[in-house]
Amino acid sequence: MCGRYVMARAAGDLVALGGGVLPDETLEIRPNWNVAPTADVPILLEREADGSVRRELHVARWGLVPPWAKELAVGSRAFNARSETVTVKPTFRAAVRSRRCAVPVQGYYEWRAPEPGAKGPDGRAARKQPYYVHPVGAGDGEGPVIWFAGLYEWWQDPEAAARGEDAWVLSTTILTMDAPSADEGGVLGELGALHDRLPVPLTAATMDAWLEPVKLGSADEAAALVATVTAEAFDVARGWALHPVGTAVGSVRNNGPELIQQLEDPHPTLL
Incomplete structure (x- = not known):
């Protein structure tokens, strides 16, 4: 799954990396080293206007709120969408056919459960260990992003x-899929040992296909597009790295570049 991530890049950087425009030149993205569900996050989408397609960067609330929802709180339970059921689940099935986007992240956090019976340095039962997953060469918060x-x-x-506020809320969710097997070699095996779910990354080609602003005619067509995207996901993930970080990331009150710093001496039973 993806429940916390990092996004501290400027809007202009993301437009340059993703290929698009800023429909609102005043748009600012506040650096966030501990993005949690319901936070405002950047998304990249494509829209057709005046006979041409334009790729745009917007800010959305993380946690999808379908048009039929009675309250905004619905989104707090829909920050991830399972790729296996996204075409049939009422919350997501309309969006996957016509409202697809790419969510840029610099890296994301995942917690690994200790082996059964493992002990910590104090002799007590070992606790979960957070890891930071990021593109190779971007472990310090710079470099490429994942889409x-x-x-x-x-x-x-x-x-x-009645409150004098804008009535329209733009919201988003991130697709997930089965993680690689823990028996895989290299970083794929590490990701498989870390968690049983993996957020679905896009290649340049699958991002073009995913963002195309066409309404798919059926759930089967949507499932075929999802399958195309997930089929390329592990190839992207092979270009990632991960390292243990401190448990401060577990609280949204903590926010800063120190959260992604590698923990130098994690307990060996957690590796």
């Missing part, structure tokens, strides 16, 4: 007018 397959929706808040 995750995502979906977006617009939701109208029926009470916003």
Whole structure:
């Protein structure tokens, strides 16, 4: 799964990396080293206007809120979408057919459970260890980003007018898939040992296909596109690395570049 990640790049950087434009030149993305569900996050999407397609960077609430939802809180339970069921689940099935996006991240956090019976340095039962997963060469927060397959929706808040606020909320979710087998070699095996789910990364080619602003005619067509994207995911993940980090990332109150610094001496039973 993907429940926390890092995004501290400027909007202009993301536009340059993803190929697109800023429809709002004043758009600013606040650096966030501990992005959690319900936070505002950048997304890249394509829109057709005046006979041409334009790729744009927007900011959305992380946690998909479908148009039929009665309250915004629905999104807090929909920050990830399983690729195996995304075409049939009511929360996601409309979006996967016509509102697809890419979610840029510099890296993400995942917690690895200790082996059964493992002990910590204090002799007590070992605790979960957080790891930071990132593209090779980007462990310090710089360098390339990962583009995750995502979906977006617009939701109208029926009470916003009474508060004098904009009624429309743009929201997003990140697709996940089965992680590689822990028996795989290299980083794929490490990812498989880390967690049983993997957020779905895009190649340049699959991002072009995923973002194409066409409404797919059926759930089967949507499933075929999802299959195309997931088939290339492990190739992207082979270019990642991971390292243990401190447990401070477990609290959203903690936010800064120190969160991604490698933990020099993790307990050996957690490696």
